[in-house]
Amino acid sequence: MPKTKPLKTDPSVLVAVAEYFKVLSEASRLQILNCLKSGPMNVMEIAEATSLGQANLSKHLKMLTQAGVLSRQPKGTSAYYEIADPIIFELCELACDRISAHVQQQTESLKAFRSKTAVF
Known part of the structure; x- marks a missing residue:
């Protein structure tokens, strides 16, 4: 880190x-x-x-x-x-990238959970 x-x-x-x-x-x-x-x-x-x-x-x-x-x-x-102050875009991109990665990780975890618990 x-x-x-x-x-x-x-x-x-x-x-x-x-x-x-x-x-x-x-x-x-x-x-x-x-x-x-x-x-x-x-x-x-x-x-x-x-x-x-x-x-x-x-x-x-x-x-x-x-x-x-x-x-x-x-x-x-x-x-x-x-x-x-153009630095605002760097700040926003940093936050957006981090949050987007977190949301994507949550989505993948949810999909994995659903596929493991799916009842056929």
């Missing part, structure tokens, strides 16, 4: 980390991040790509922007949102 650095123990740092992960704990916000991976988009483009309603989308964009995950650039009558 690879060595890992210990977590920072300063309570204020831990609170900030917990708040950051809270922002990422909503599937709609992850969906927004995923659609912005290809580049900046305005609200209408994000709404179309995610199928989120205007009010719901605005709430999530505000949270992501306040957390520093997204930046907002006004252009004419629109505002364009983009990823402020």
Whole structure:
């Protein structure tokens, strides 16, 4: 198992980390991040790509922007949102890969269990 650095123990740092992960704990916000991976988009483009309603989308964009995950650039009558810190994709990929592997392992275990307990 690879060595890992210990977590920072300063309570204020831990609170900030917990708040950051809270922002990422909503599937709609992850969906927004995923659609912005290809580049900046305005609200209408994000709404179309995610199928989120205007009010719901605005709430999530505000949270992501306040957390520093997204930046907002006004252009004419629109505002364009983009990823402020691309490291977010590495973090999400790490989590997604790990969770996906865990789900796949659970599925295989369940299939093996079912094949052993099947009654003919």
